[in-house]
Amino acid sequence: MPDGIDGSDEEALIEYVNAWVIDQGLPAGQVLFELTDNSGRAVALLDLAWPDGLQPGLSQPVALLIDESGEILSPTNQQGYRCFTSVGQMKEYVEAEVLTTVEPQWSSSAFS
Numbered sequence: 001m002p003d004g005i006d007g008s009d010e011e012a013l014i015e016y017v018n019a020w021v022i023d024q025g026l027p028a029g030q031v032l033f034e035l036t037d038n039s040g041r042a043v044a045l046l047d048l049a050w051p052d053g054l055q056p057g058l059s060q061p062v063a064l065l066i067d068e069s070g071e072i073l074s075p076t077n078q079q080g081y082r083c084f085t086s087v088g089q090m091k092e093y094v095e096a097e098v099l100t101t102v103e104p105q106w107s108s109s110a111f112s
Contacts, residue, residue, distance in 0.1 A: 010066050014048050017064055017087055024099060026054050029064070035076060043075040054098045064090050 018029050033049035034042050046063045053059035061081040065072055068085065076083050084090035 010047070013066060013087060014064070017090065018048060020091070021054070021094065024094060026094070026098065027056065029062075033063070035079060035081075037075070037079075044072045046072070046076060046081075049081070054094065059098065062090075062093075 014031060018031065022028050027050065029048040029050050030046075031048055033046040033051060035044040035046055035049070037043050047066050047068070048064040050062045052061065054062055061079070063076050063081045063083050064087070065076065065083055065085055073083055073085075082093070084093065
């Protein structure tokens with residue numbers, strides 16, 4: 001099974017992105033997520049993944065793949081993941097497409 005995290009710089013970047021996502025009120029991603037095919041065979045090791053989407057049940061699976069080859073991108077895309085190869089791309093997606101649809105975490109009773 002190909003790839004994973006390469007070095008402390010990449011590990012720090014993945015930790016930063018995961019913390020940033022959590023700060024936006026979204027669920028933490030899974031570090032070094034093992035992607036499997038329909039038979040259960042491991043096909044890729046994803047740096048950071050949200051297999052249920054950033055909004056579980058509402059959005060498609062998402063993966064952040066830092067410095068990964070087509071050998072990782074291809075099976076990940078084939079399984080319906082929205083893949084990002086840079087932090088900037090992923091943050092733009094989260095801000096433009098996810099956060100605009102996230103419900104506020106407060107109730108109307110707070111204003112009564």
